[in-house]
Amino acid sequence: MLFGFEWDTSGPLVFAVSILPILLVGMWVTIQATVLGFFVALVLGLLWAVLKAAPSRLISWPATVFTEFLRDTPLLVQLFFLYYVLPEFGIILPAFMTGALALGLQYSAYTSEVYRAGLEAIGPDQREAARALNLPAVRTFTHVIIPQAVPRIVPAMGNYLVSIMKDVPVLSVVTVLEMLNVGRIIGDRTFNYLIPLSMVGGLYLIMTLVASAALRLLDTRLPKQGIPLK
Amino acid sequence: MTDTIIRFDKVVKRFGDVTVLNELDFSVQRGEKVSIIGPSGSGKSTVLRILMTLEGIEGGVVSINGEPLWHEGPDLKPASEAHLRKMRAQLGMVFQSFNLFPHMTVLRNITEAPVKVLGLSRAEAQSRANDLLELVGLTDQAAKYPHQLSGGQQQRVGIARALAMRPNILLFDEPTSALDPELVGEVLTVIAKLAEEHDLTMLLVTHEMRFAREISDRVLFFDQGRICEEGTPEELFTAPVQDRTREFLGSILKEA
Numbered sequence: 434m435l436f437g438f439e440w441d442t443s444g445p446l447v448f449a450v451s452i453l454p455i456l457l458v459g460m461w462v463t464i465q466a467t468v469l470g471f472f473v474a475l476v477l478g479l480l481w482a483v484l485k486a487a488p489s490r491l492i493s494w495p496a497t498v499f500t501e502f503l504r505d506t507p508l509l510v511q512l513f514f515l516y517y518v519l520p521e522f523g524i525i526l527p528a529f530m531t532g533a534l535a536l537g538l539q540y541s542a543y544t545s546e547v548y549r550a551g552l553e554a555i556g557p558d559q560r561e562a563a564r565a566l567n568l569p570a571v572r573t574f575t576h577v578i579i580p581q582a583v584p585r586i587v588p589a590m591g592n593y594l595v596s597i598m599k600d601v602p603v604l605s606v607v608t609v610l611e612m613l614n615v616g617r618i619i620g621d622r623t624f625n626y627l628i629p630l631s632m633v634g635g636l637y638l639i640m641t642l643v644a645s646a647a648l649r650l651l652d653t654r655l656p657k658q659g660i661p662l663k
Numbered sequence: 664m665t666d667t668i669i670r671f672d673k674v675v676k677r678f679g680d681v682t683v684l685n686e687l688d689f690s691v692q693r694g695e696k697v698s699i700i701g702p703s704g705s706g707k708s709t710v711l712r713i714l715m716t717l718e719g720i721e722g723g724v725v726s727i728n729g730e731p732l733w734h735e736g737p738d739l740k741p742a743s744e745a746h747l748r749k750m751r752a753q754l755g756m757v758f759q760s761f762n763l764f765p766h767m768t769v770l771r772n773i774t775e776a777p778v779k780v781l782g783l784s785r786a787e788a789q790s791r792a793n794d795l796l797e798l799v800g801l802t803d804q805a806a807k808y809p810h811q812l813s814g815g816q817q818q819r820v821g822i823a824r825a826l827a828m829r830p831n832i833l834l835f836d837e838p839t840s841a842l843d844p845e846l847v848g849e850v851l852t853v854i855a856k857l858a859e860e861h862d863l864t865m866l867l868v869t870h871e872m873r874f875a876r877e878i879s880d881r882v883l884f885f886d887q888g889r890i891c892e893e894g895t896p897e898e899l900f901t902a903p904v905q906d907r908t909r910e911f912l913g914s915i916l917k918e919a
Contacts, residue, residue, distance in 0.1 A: 568776055
């Protein structure tokens with residue numbers, strides 16, 4: 434029994450049907466971790482991108498070093514660090530939160546590069562036109578640069594969303610009951626790994642296919658010239 | 664009494680080791696229409712970009728209405744952004760590649776800055792924009808996006824957008840160079856109409872010699888960061904004094 438659901442090992446099909454609700458609970462945790470991790474990556478990535486573009490090296494250099502560090506060390510190392518070291522400094526977060534934070538941190542290093550490329554793709558023409566019209570810098574950023582950068586950023590961000598989803602099983606090592614961990618526990622207790630782990634793979638495939646299709650749809654819907662302003 | 668609106672006083676501009684403007688001196692009177700011609704790399708566009716505050720200067724003083732553009736105060740400190748913003752309000756620019764905001768409708772392109780910078784209400788800005796669209800002959804295109812227009816139409820929107828800020832000085836940076844030949848005429852017609860009907864001071868960098876001759880009060884021939892020759896269109900085009908001018912005009916007319 435897990436999450437209040439009993440499994441029935443009398444036949445392969447009934448076994449599969451009986452553990453499906455349990456796996457779906459795990460899948461829901463996976464989705465939550467993905468969404469939260471992605472959100473953290475989007476917010477922190479923008480922060481790093483802005484800091485790295487800062488005119489002062491005192492700001493841009495530490496930001497560059499830090500994101501390089503995030504990118505070049507394994508997710509598992511960062512996760513262990515947050516999970517085992519932070520409590521020594523009195524910061525105790527639930528395993529799920531720690532895991533989502535670790536995912537978001539590592540991926541923020543990647544998303545900051547996507548932001549940077551997207552912002553740089555808007556050529557000097559647009560900034561010069563805004564300057565000639567005396568538009569304030571903040572207004573230029575929010576109403577001229579960002580709306581045009583978004584369609585260039587979305588496809589790459591979508592790829593990272595799917596990557597984060599596929600990295601969620603790493604959180605199982607710090608006891609998060611995401612889908613893979615749930616499937617493994619079922620295997621441990623029933624001595625049948627084939628069916629639960631195959632189902633985890635299948636459910637993962639469905640999730641990534643759905644996410645990719647949704648992202649493609651979003652991408653085709655976004656006007657290439659930018660978010661329209663009437 | 665002369666009424667000088669633009670003055671360049673020994674202005675130096677360098678890009679790295681290359682000196683683009685070499686102690687350039689010239690002035691423009693209020694309401695004057697001045698064309699700048701010359702080979703590419705002679706610093707013509709740089710003059711406009713310095714005026715529009717898109718490029719700084721390394722030496723000398725640029726003044727608008729007697730007030731230094733890139734400096735402020737009695738001791739000519741480098742200008743602050745606030746000073747540049749104030750000075751910039753007197754100028755408008757029409758770009759070679761239009762530089763319209765592609766995600767904004769034609770109307771929004773023209774009203775964005777008047778609303779956000781001049782503080783006009785949306786209704787005021789729209790009524791101003793509609794008048795300008797009529798002036799440039801695009802009354803029925805207000806709701807379209809730039810990519811739905813031809814190059815000539817886009818450049819006419821560019822002109823309307825610059826005029827919406829009510830500048831005293833309008834700068835045209837090769838406004839027809841990016842256009843297909845059959846679209847050049849419609850843009851030139853609008854510029855000619857502005858030159859005739861408005862007391863705007865106009866500075867036009869162009870390769871359209873016949874047009875420069877028609878609308879200008881004065882033509883400056885630039886070569887290697889200096890004014891090589893200047894005069895009325897009549898003087899410069901029919902009886903150029905300098906060999907360099909003759910050579911340039913000869914090569915241009917051969918192309919045409």
